[in-house]
Amino acid sequence: MTTHTTNAPVTMLDTPPARKRPDWLRAPRAALALPAWAWLTAFFVAPVGMVLWFSFGYKPGIFGTHANDKLSLDRYAEALSPTFFTTFQNTLWVGVVGTIICLIISIPFAYWLALKAPISRRGILLAMVMVPFWTNFLIRTIGWQIILAPEGWFSDLLQVTGLTSAPLDILFTRTAVLIGVVYNYLPLMVLPLFVAFDRVGNDLREASKDLGAGRWATFTSVTLPLAKPGLIVGVLLVYIPLMGDYITATVLGGAKGNMAGQMVANQFQTAQNWALGSAMAVVLILTILTTAAIAFFIAWLATLPVRHRRRLVLGDDR
Amino acid sequence: MSPQQPVRILASTAASRIIAQEYSRRRFLSFAAAAAGAGVLAACSSPSGEPAPGATGGALENNLSIYTWGDYDDPEVLTDFTAELGPDITLDSFNSNEEMISKLVAARGTSGYDIVVPTGPFIPQMIENGLLTKFNLDLLPNMKHVDPAFLGRDWDPNNDYSVIKAWGTTGFVYDKTKITRELKDWNDFLDAAQNEASGNFSVLDDPAPLLGLYFWSNGIDWNTTDPAHFDAAEDFLVNTLAPHISAFDSYPGGVAIPQAQQALMQSWNGDARIGILESEDPDRWQWVLGSPDTELWADNWAIAAGAPNPEAAHAFINYILDPEVSLRELDYNGYHTGVADIEDAARDAGIEMLDLIFFDDAQVETMHTQTITDMQQRIVEIWDKTKAAAGA
Numbered sequence: 001m002t003t004h005t006t007n008a009p010v011t012m013l014d015t016p017p018a019r020k021r022p023d024w025l026r027a028p029r030a031a032l033a034l035p036a037w038a039w040l041t042a043f044f045v046a047p048v049g050m051v052l053w054f055s056f057g058y059k060p061g062i063f064g065t066h067a068n069d070k071l072s073l074d075r076y077a078e079a080l081s082p083t084f085f086t087t088f089q090n091t092l093w094v095g096v097v098g099t100i101i102c103l104i105i106s107i108p109f110a111y112w113l114a115l116k117a118p119i120s121r122r123g124i125l126l127a128m129v130m131v132p133f134w135t136n137f138l139i140r141t142i143g144w145q146i147i148l149a150p151e152g153w154f155s156d157l158l159q160v161t162g163l164t165s166a167p168l169d170i171l172f173t174r175t176a177v178l179i180g181v182v183y184n185y186l187p188l189m190v191l192p193l194f195v196a197f198d199r200v201g202n203d204l205r206e207a208s209k210d211l212g213a214g215r216w217a218t219f220t221s222v223t224l225p226l227a228k229p230g231l232i233v234g235v236l237l238v239y240i241p242l243m244g245d246y247i248t249a250t251v252l253g254g255a256k257g258n259m260a261g262q263m264v265a266n267q268f269q270t271a272q273n274w275a276l277g278s279a280m281a282v283v284l285i286l287t288i289l290t291t292a293a294i295a296f297f298i299a300w301l302a303t304l305p306v307r308h309r310r311r312l313v314l315g316d317d318r
Numbered sequence: 319m320s321p322q323q324p325v326r327i328l329a330s331t332a333a334s335r336i337i338a339q340e341y342s343r344r345r346f347l348s349f350a351a352a353a354a355g356a357g358v359l360a361a362c363s364s365p366s367g368e369p370a371p372g373a374t375g376g377a378l379e380n381n382l383s384i385y386t387w388g389d390y391d392d393p394e395v396l397t398d399f400t401a402e403l404g405p406d407i408t409l410d411s412f413n414s415n416e417e418m419i420s421k422l423v424a425a426r427g428t429s430g431y432d433i434v435v436p437t438g439p440f441i442p443q444m445i446e447n448g449l450l451t452k453f454n455l456d457l458l459p460n461m462k463h464v465d466p467a468f469l470g471r472d473w474d475p476n477n478d479y480s481v482i483k484a485w486g487t488t489g490f491v492y493d494k495t496k497i498t499r500e501l502k503d504w505n506d507f508l509d510a511a512q513n514e515a516s517g518n519f520s521v522l523d524d525p526a527p528l529l530g531l532y533f534w535s536n537g538i539d540w541n542t543t544d545p546a547h548f549d550a551a552e553d554f555l556v557n558t559l560a561p562h563i564s565a566f567d568s569y570p571g572g573v574a575i576p577q578a579q580q581a582l583m584q585s586w587n588g589d590a591r592i593g594i595l596e597s598e599d600p601d602r603w604q605w606v607l608g609s610p611d612t613e614l615w616a617d618n619w620a621i622a623a624g625a626p627n628p629e630a631a632h633a634f635i636n637y638i639l640d641p642e643v644s645l646r647e648l649d650y651n652g653y654h655t656g657v658a659d660i661e662d663a664a665r666d667a668g669i670e671m672l673d674l675i676f677f678d679d680a681q682v683e684t685m686h687t688q689t690i691t692d693m694q695q696r697i698v699e700i701w702d703k704t705k706a707a708a709g710a
Contacts, residue, residue, distance in 0.1 A: 255563040
């Protein structure tokens, strides 16, 4: 009897042999991410590396696109020359202002959708945010070209109702590009913010009110800080593709709303100058990275006093 | 997939075995190379020296891919071709020869396009760089309908690689309700562009005609290679004209004219005609042929190197050279197709606005074909800078 009982646990331990496999035979846990790593290496890291490499080369002749036998930083000097630099400035302006407008529109809307709108309607309201995505991006943008045309129906409507006295003069300007990008990228801001506000839920907000916080205090010190991850995701999801967008700028911007994406496309498609195009692409990538880093640093710095004041102290320090 | 035509070689018994082995080995190698190439980025692979298999008159493939200028072919002609002969057509369009060539160069024979439509002067370099496949002229009997004046041009003297698709010229269209004075030539165009049409005018999104604006209006040969002329052109376009440009639009006839988006537009004649015909009020638009000098361009049907569907490509080109089909094309895109006696046919058919399609000898005299010179790179650079400056 006793031997049997002492033996039993041993056999129990023996049954799952896989778990007893020595550590060195076990596949590393990172293997789960192997497909993602392989994908990113082949289709992101390697191409970016190639772009970086091309950017140090030059264009050898009409039918050559790039050569790297002489390496230099000349293409960067060219990309940052005054003619092309203004386009980077314009792109940055559209990118920053566009993202801020998306943010200003999306925060109250997503807040309302996630916390105030009747739950039974939430699904359909969310679907309505998504519906424009069912139409092709280009078609939607060309639609704006017709709306904003000086003799389009919108311009006529404004004049008939007396809101303006002259035909609309927005098409083929930076304002038109701004309208276009805000329209095109708004859902990318609304959705992460909606998810973030939705996850905050009502419990913590009610607790905040029970403890005496007003509406504003609850929003700024409970809801918004908890929704911060969604806020960051939304800003990045809008800002990064917006900076590289060239369809909206081509369709609505005409000559005046030129963006860096178009310059890069011109270099690769028409000028066949991959070296200069690559240098421009690298400058664009660096601009996006630096400005995003600066923006987050400013946000971190600006909220520092608030976070310091509201620091939660658990237990007694004294 | 259509059955492959067997290759027949007459040889001595002793040699035939070796040839057969060599042949199958080569086919295996080319197959292996193609399979390996698919795994590598197109840009990294080495250019293939082997010419692509041409057409032999075998069965047509199921597909045909055409890379051409925007809105250039009657959609009904394309669907009729598919209905009559079978191959489904995929269309893709480009804005400039440079764009088309860069895509072909980057793909090195794997672009997947069967038919491309280069403008004449670009053809010699395209041949030299192995971007085009030779025609099998036996499969193009309808070439006999082409007016001899448009055959054997200096870019392809024997029509081995290309045959005329359409030719046209560059001028401009203006809105008479916004520009009340009469504009007659390029100098008037540039003057209006900097005055009443400022911020309300577009130029073609194509490097050569942009430079042409400066050269034509100043009486300079637009094929000049004098660097001083280019410096002056750059200064004028980048510093003087660019701030007034509101769009770079190769096809104002598509949206800009029907929607009255611009007051003044540099335009190709056929596109201008489409736009004016589609406008609600055609009378407000005035077409002006560029003068004192302007462009004469001739676009050509050609078959891309490595075309996956060479039989269908030949069948299509032959189909479209038929005088009746050609007339439908002319009616649609408003360009002279180079087919003999088409002017009379168009007049008999009652096609509208013939003055934008056919030009008299005195007018043709002022039109000049572009030649590709060493300055090509500089032309594209100036165009680039003008675009950047216009957005400043």
